[in-house]
Amino acid sequence: xxxxxxxxxxxxxxxxxxxxxxxxxxxxxxxxxxxxxxxxxxxxxxxxxxxxxxxxxxxxxxxxxxxxxxxxxxxxxxxxxxxxxxxxxxxxxxxxxxxxxxxxxxxxxxxxxxxxxxxxxxxxxxxxxxxxxxxxxxxxxxxxxxxxxxxxxxxxxxxxxxxxxxxxxxxxxxxxxxxxxxxxxxxxxxxxxxxxxxxxxxxxxxxxxxxxxxxxxxxxxxxxxxxxxxxxxxxxxxxxxxxxxx
Numbered sequence: 001x002x003x004x005x006x007x008x009x010x011x012x013x014x015x016x017x018x019x020x021x022x023x024x025x026x027x028x029x030x031x032x033x034x035x036x037x038x039x040x041x042x043x044x045x046x047x048x049x050x051x052x053x054x055x056x057x058x059x060x061x062x063x064x065x066x067x068x069x070x071x072x073x074x075x076x077x078x079x080x081x082x083x084x085x086x087x088x089x090x091x092x093x094x095x096x097x098x099x100x101x102x103x104x105x106x107x108x109x110x111x112x113x114x115x116x117x118x119x120x121x122x123x124x125x126x127x128x129x130x131x132x133x134x135x136x137x138x139x140x141x142x143x144x145x146x147x148x149x150x151x152x153x154x155x156x157x158x159x160x161x162x163x164x165x166x167x168x169x170x171x172x173x174x175x176x177x178x179x180x181x182x183x184x185x186x187x188x189x190x191x192x193x194x195x196x197x198x199x200x201x202x203x204x205x206x207x208x209x210x211x212x213x214x215x216x217x218x219x220x221x222x223x224x225x226x227x228x229x230x231x232x233x234x235x236x237x238x239x240x241x242x243x244x245x246x
Contacts, residue, residue: 050180066128
């Protein structure tokens, strides 16, 4: 039986079935080495993690302060806490503090115990706010905030401004990348290998750790003297992982 040739074909139909296996063999001869090279690239890699740390001076004080009121009824306590809190917030706004926000509003019953019997004797309200102020102005502002009605200084920490942190993060990333590259070079040199190319880059983090809080005090105890506030330094860290083929 003779197979008809395909229209437009330059090969006789009888030879077509002989040519196809040869074409597939030639194709495999080119594709398989390429796949093998890709496999080698994936398997022959070194992963290294580098770390960068930048230390920058802090210029801002992050302050948390509040108003705490106690009284006989919930209504009178809440109203008095709202009145004093409003006065404190108005004062802080007049001082152009940054990132002013309410961080807590509480109203709780106050209990007493007599002969193992619990009863409500009054109520306590607590309103807190946080804000940022240049460190050199923080001491005087805390004293004036107490005069405006604040009764608690819950904490203070020190941070750099956003622009300085962003710049330090970029520098820490550069240092982390260079550190990872230097580690890889040292390993390749010790083993007698040569690096080929970086096949992946992972930025693990580039952040400024939250600053610790200091100065927990009753405002009434520091109101009569000027409150000293001294800043410090802040670290910005970054970590980069490189995967390098060899």
